[in-house]
Amino acid sequence: MDPSVQASLSAGDVERWLSKPRADRYLAHCSGDLAQGLELYFWNSRLAAAAFSDTCHLEVALRNAYDRELSARFPDWAIDSGSRLFTRTQGHPNAARKQVEMNRRSEQALADARRGLGASPTHGEVVAATTFGFWTRLTERDRASLFWNPMLSRAFVDSxxxxxxxxxxxxxxxxxxxxxxxxxxxSSRTGLHDRLHDVETLLGHISPKISAVVRASSEVPAIMATCPVPTLV
Structure with a gap:
């Protein structure tokens, strides 16, 4: 950032922009120095964008791996009004009741994904519009017999x-x-290194080759090396 532009901001300007609690989190690592605190804030933004890119690569790989397995048994499940994918239950009554509620949430998430895609969205368009949370909920414990055992376990190469x-x-x-x-x-509470390791690990379960390519293309290491407060990383 141009130092003259940065110098035009007062502490009050920064608080109105970021909020005092958020600004204080950066200033606390910079002995209250406003200029260094802003530098840390912008560095964090670049780092977050790079880490977000890596997680997006993972998200695309995961949803496509899951979709392949779901579609093998329930073709066009994302747009087929007759699909039974989210109407099935199995097990004792308590488990079945939980599964009904999980199915309802999944169907609502699909409806949200279809919203804004036009009258006749394609299967791929709906799959691409689903949230990460939608896929996360497919591997909940009470869905193991319906989703994991017969289908989703096959999305991974190493069991x-x-x-x-x-x-x-x-x-x-x-x-x-x-x-x-x-x-x-x-921060250590965020566990940046651990979470990026999770991304690499999960990609490795889907495809070791893809995991290696994403790791090699990541901009995170280079950005981390430019941290204005080196002790943070």
Whole structure:
């Protein structure tokens, strides 16, 4: 940033922009120095954008891997009004009741994805419009017999367990949301290194080759090396 432009901002300007609690999180790492705090803020934005890009590569790979397995048994499930994918239940009554509610949430998420896509969206358009959370909920424990065992377990090359995959996807989903909302990602609480390792691990379960390409193309390491407060990373 041009120093003269940055110098035109007062502490009050920054607080009105970021809010005092958010601004204070950056200033706390810079001994209250406003200029360095802003530099840290912009660096964090670049880092978050790069990390978000990596998670998006993972999201595309995951939803396509899951869609291939779902479509093998329920063709065009995203647009087929007659598909039984989200009407099935199995097991004892308590499990079935939970599954009904999970199915209802999934059907609502699909309806939300179709909204704004026109009168006759394609299967691919709807799949691409679904949220990460939609896919995360497909591997919940009470859905194991309906989704994981017969279909989604086949989306991975090395036979990982359902709890392992569900935990990975859930953590990445929370991390992705943090990135999307411009939250600080440099703190130990955020676990930046751990979450990026989760992305690499999950991609490796889908395709080791894809995981290697995404890792090699990531801009995160180069941006991390330019942190204005080196002790943070």
């Amino acid at each position: 990982p367990s359902r709890p392992h995959i569900h935990e990975l996807v859930s953590r990445i989903n929370r991390f992705r949301n943090r990135l999307a909302h411009s939250e600080p990602v440099f």
